[in-house]
Amino acid sequence: MAIGASRGQSMRRFASRKSTTAFLLCLPLILLVGCFVVYPAFYAIYLSMLNKKMTAFVGLGNFAFLLKRHTFQLVIFQSCLFAITAVVLKAFFGFILAHLMHNIPGTTQKIWRGLLLVPWVIPLALSTLTWWWMFDPSYSAFNWVLNQFGLDNVPWLGVGWIARLCTITVNVWFGTPFFMIMYLAALKSVPEQLYEAASIDGANARQKLFFVTLPMMRNIISITVLFSLIVTFADFDIVRILTSGGPQDQTHVFATYAFQIGIQSGDIPLGAADSLFMFPILAFAAFFVLRGVTQRTKEIAA
Numbered sequence: 402m403a404i405g406a407s408r409g410q411s412m413r414r415f416a417s418r419k420s421t422t423a424f425l426l427c428l429p430l431i432l433l434v435g436c437f438v439v440y441p442a443f444y445a446i447y448l449s450m451l452n453k454k455m456t457a458f459v460g461l462g463n464f465a466f467l468l469k470r471h472t473f474q475l476v477i478f479q480s481c482l483f484a485i486t487a488v489v490l491k492a493f494f495g496f497i498l499a500h501l502m503h504n505i506p507g508t509t510q511k512i513w514r515g516l517l518l519v520p521w522v523i524p525l526a527l528s529t530l531t532w533w534w535m536f537d538p539s540y541s542a543f544n545w546v547l548n549q550f551g552l553d554n555v556p557w558l559g560v561g562w563i564a565r566l567c568t569i570t571v572n573v574w575f576g577t578p579f580f581m582i583m584y585l586a587a588l589k590s591v592p593e594q595l596y597e598a599a600s601i602d603g604a605n606a607r608q609k610l611f612f613v614t615l616p617m618m619r620n621i622i623s624i625t626v627l628f629s630l631i632v633t634f635a636d637f638d639i640v641r642i643l644t645s646g647g648p649q650d651q652t653h654v655f656a657t658y659a660f661q662i663g664i665q666s667g668d669i670p671l672g673a674a675d676s677l678f679m680f681p682i683l684a685f686a687a688f689f690v691l692r693g694v695t696q697r698t699k700e701i702a703a
Contacts, residue, residue, distance in 0.1 A: 449674035453667075463674035472650050473658070473675070480654040481682075482565065483640075484633040487572040492626055494573065495580020502581065503588045514585070521578035529642040532571045533558075536643065561651035564644050568652055571639050576632075580625060587621040588614070620694050627690040634679050655679050 452459050467473045502514055520528065535542040536557035544554040558564045595613050604612065615622075637656035640646065646653035646661060653661070655676060663672015 445673045445677060448670050449677055451670045453670060455670060459670075463671050464678075467671065467674055467678070472653075475650060476653045476655060476658045476675075477678070479565065479652060480634060480679075483569060483572070483636070483652075483654055484630055487569050487576065487633050488626055488629050490569070490573045491576045491580050491629060492622070494577045496584050498577065498581040499584035499588055502585050514582070517581060518578045520575055525575055525638045526642060528575065529571060529639050532567075532574075533643050536567055558644050559648055561648060564648060564652050568640050568643055571643065572633060572636060575639075576629060579629070583621060583625045584618065587618045591617045620697055623690050623694050627687055630686055631683055634683060 448455070449463055450458055450460055452462075498517060502510055502517075505513060534540065538544075538554070538556060538559060541554070541557065543557065547553070547555065556563065557567050591614060595617070596609055599609050599613050634654075635656055636654060637660070640652055640654050640657045641660070644652045646657050650658075655678060659672040659675040662675060663669050
């Protein structure tokens with residue numbers, strides 16, 4: 402009886418812990434992540450090691466085959482160019498817009514903030530279709546404007562580097578509001594006393610930016626850049642709708658190329674191998690970004 406009573410007390414203590422309550426509340430989300438993220442990830446690894454008919458184990462053969470293909474080497478270059486350039490531009494423009502919003506007083510700021518969030522709120526596929534119409538060689542709104550000034554049409558989506566710039570432009574247009582709202586929240590959390598102290602010490606606007614604002618925002622900037630880098634590397638809609646990887650496979654990214662070879666060409670293991678090439682790149686970036694955030698947090702706590 403004493404053993405049963407002690408076990409009952411132990412169970413009650415375990416159930417009354419805050420950590421137990423938190424775990425039980427998070428359990429549905431953990432199950433969803435396991436079903437829709439963890440299991441598909443391991444299944445993709447399994448598929449990537451099979452032959453095209455999925456009847457034999459080939460190990461790393463699919464990965465070696467992809468690395469030898471010139472098209473896939475172009476995909477790696479284009480994916481890195483697309484993601485890094487777009488994230489840097491989104492961070493730059495988002496930082497500028499956040500500062501502009503921060504200095505607009507009262508209700509006017511709420512109105513402008515809502516208007517600037519519209520590109521991020523509109524479904525990406527729908528807004529990309531609008532951009533595709535503006536880039537269209539026959540009915541391009543941009544070419545119509547150029548014609549009004551006596552200039553020739555530009556093949557926006559028909560020339561490699563121009564098409565690459567077009568896909569980056571659309572991604573920057575869509576993602577900049579996210580950076581703006583994150584940086585605006587970070588700016589509002591910077592204590593005004595720091596700026597007042599800097600002014601007393603004779604700091605100008607540039608010095609306040611580099612020695613007060615940026616140091617206080619470093620963690621938010623790092624996390625936002627990392628999150629956007631992951632999302633941008635996995636982008637599918639923009640490239641698929643605008644160019645479908647063309648011209649001559651010069652705008653393919655990992656997601657669109659995996660769709661082409663895995664779904665359209667019927668080689669699912671090769672498509673799985675293509676999609677898994679994103680993992681080491683993103684894991685490398687996440688390791689260094691999160692390590693920097695952890696070190697800065699420890700320094701602040703100390």
